[in-house]
Amino acid sequence: MNTILVTGGLGFIGSHTVIDLVKQGYSVIIVDNLSNASAKVLPVLEELSQKKIPFYPVDIREKKELEKIFQEHQIDAVIHFAGLKAVGESVQKPLSYYDNNLISTITLLEVMEEYSVRKLVFSSSATVYGEPEKMPLLETDLTGATSPYGRTKLWIEQILQDLCDANDAWDVVALRYFNPLGAHKSGDLGEDPKGIPNNLAPYITQVGVGKLEKLHVFGNDYPTSDGTCVRDYIHVLDLAAGHRAAITYLEKEHCRYEIFNLGSGSGFSVLEMIKSFEKAIGKEIPFVVDSRRAGDIPVSYADTKKAEDKLGWKVQKTIDEMCADAWRWQKKHPDGFEP
Ligand code: NAD
Ligand code: WQD
Numbered sequence: 001m002n003t004i005l006v007t008g009g010l011g012f013i014g015s016h017t018v019i020d021l022v023k024q025g026y027s028v029i030i031v032d033n034l035s036n037a038s039a040k041v042l043p044v045l046e047e048l049s050q051k052k053i054p055f056y057p058v059d060i061r062e063k064k065e066l067e068k069i070f071q072e073h074q075i076d077a078v079i080h081f082a083g084l085k086a087v088g089e090s091v092q093k094p095l096s097y098y099d100n101n102l103i104s105t106i107t108l109l110e111v112m113e114e115y116s117v118r119k120l121v122f123s124s125s126a127t128v129y130g131e132p133e134k135m136p137l138l139e140t141d142l143t144g145a146t147s148p149y150g151r152t153k154l155w156i157e158q159i160l161q162d163l164c165d166a167n168d169a170w171d172v173v174a175l176r177y178f179n180p181l182g183a184h185k186s187g188d189l190g191e192d193p194k195g196i197p198n199n200l201a202p203y204i205t206q207v208g209v210g211k212l213e214k215l216h217v218f219g220n221d222y223p224t225s226d227g228t229c230v231r232d233y234i235h236v237l238d239l240a241a242g243h244r245a246a247i248t249y250l251e252k253e254h255c256r257y258e259i260f261n262l263g264s265g266s267g268f269s270v271l272e273m274i275k276s277f278e279k280a281i282g283k284e285i286p287f288v289v290d291s292r293r294a295g296d297i298p299v300s301y302a303d304t305k306k307a308e309d310k311l312g313w314k315v316q317k318t319i320d321e322m323c324a325d326a327w328r329w330q331k332k333h334p335d336g337f338e339p
Contacts (some may be wrong), residue, residue, distance in 0.1 A: 001119065001250070001251050002026060003027075003028075003077075005027050005070075005075045005117075006029070006078045007031050007082035007084030008032055008037075008083065008329055009032055009082070010030060010037035010038070010039070010255050011036060012236065013123070013239055013240070014079075015045060018053065018329065019045060019049055019184065022051050024244055024302070026247075028054075028266075029056070029075070029134070032056075033080065035059075035081070035084075036084070036194065042187050048189065059104070061100070067114070070112075074117065077120065077270075079121045079247070079255075080105065080120060081106055083101045083104065083152070087149050090147050090152075093145055093168070095179045095227070101152035103157050105122075105159065120172045122172065123175045124156070124174045126176055127147070127150040130145055130241065135267075136265060137301065137303060138261075138306075139244060139260065139306055149300035157174050157259070166257045170256070170257075171313070173257075173260065174258070175246060175262050177263070178264040179231045179233045179234065180210050180235075180237065181200075181201035182317065182326050183236065183326050186323065187325075187329050187333070188333070192333075192337050192338075200270065200273060201233075201323075202330075203215055206302050207286065208281045213286055215274065215287035217274075217289045219289070220299040224298055225269065228269045229299070231299075232266065233264065233273070234262060234315055235317035235322045235325070238316055241313060243339070245311040245312060246260070255294075258310070260310070260311060261302040263302030264303040267300070267301040276280055277323045277326075279323070280323040282316055
């Protein structure tokens with residue numbers, strides 16, 4: 001397999017994965033409707049990879065437009081990142097999430113079927129584990145999403161399972177990511193959330209550059225070692241390598257439908273993350289403790305054995321590297337891609 005279509009390839013995880021794939025010799029085509037990405041990411045990707053990358057500014061719900069891409073290129077596999085991803089926003093705007101995430105996936109699958117491209121890597125999320133009872137989280141554990149966003153991931157996983165059950169020619173890998181952060185080593189590619197960040201890492205780095213006054217720690221009365229929530233943070237470059245490993249797996253195995261956790265297997269608390277960022281930034285991060293955020297679970301971390309055994313993949317980067325890389329990007333580009 002040589003040619004990979006990457007949907008959502010100008011977004012945070014997609015863009016880092018594109019660099020990784022191009023570096024490994026794959027031809028990559030990007031489709032992204034720019035709803036949550038800047039067109040300025042493309043020249044950065046081309047500069048960092050020293051390759052011209054075909055890009056289509058298309059909403060993948062537009063079937064005719066998507067078909068044109070499949071007509072113009074001999075695509076071997078698709079990595080499907082495109083989707084809306086903010087949990088809180090999905091509670092406010094459920095229909096947007098169901099429309100965007102579900103319709104785009106179904107349209108993509110229909111077009112793939114039409115052009116006999118039946119190898120897919122799908123971006124799922126640890127959010128599908130809902131409110132788990134035990135750690136670490138295994139791929140076989142019970143699922144149960146608690147937000148419209150999470151439900152789109154769960155339902156898409158079910159759609160993919162049904163598709164593979166119905167047609168033996170499909171091979172699909174769903175990757176359940178834990179908490180991604182970090183950035184490309186150059187400091188020229190990184191996470192660029194629109195508005196006030198929902199996630200911990202970009203919030204802290206924006207406090208670091210002075211765009212936000214202080215961090216609000218959501219609760220310090222959880223049953224954890226320091227009272228703050230514990231998460232499994234993963235460097236976006238490790239995540240990118242995980243997608244490459246999934247593509248290699250699809251090249252070798254007729255796997256039908258497989259789910260893999262992509263995480264580090266270790267948990268860090270919010271206060272530990274603040275400490276690691278303070279080391280990277282070289283100054284204190286001011287914070288206040290607020291009440292708990294609705295929907296947060298106390299602890300979440302992955303069992304990564306399946307990915308290690310079958311994909312031959314495990315994380316390489318430490319929390320300190322994640323924080324240092326996230327900070328390098330934020331410091332160099334305080335206003336992201338669109339100053
Ligand atoms: P992102 O928003 O940076 O990237 C998604 C990209 O998809 C954006 O560039 C957006 O413009 C594009 N897009 C959205 N809808 C589209 C459509 N209909 N047609 C074409 N393009 C469209 O998000 P990310 O952090 O890179 O996440 C990538 C994927 O991974 C998402 O599916 C997300 O749900 C999933 N995921 C993310 C995280 C996380 O914390 N970042 C964790 C688990 C899973
Ligand atoms: C991490 C920890 C917060 C912000 C989310 C999605 C999940 C997945 C990854 C897509 C929590 C605390 C945060 C802040 C804080 N995305 N926090 N102050 O909630 O674990 O996961 O992103 O699939 O679906 O839910 O990540 O970065 O928002 O929070 O104290 O300003 O940091 O309470 O404990 P989360 P997060």
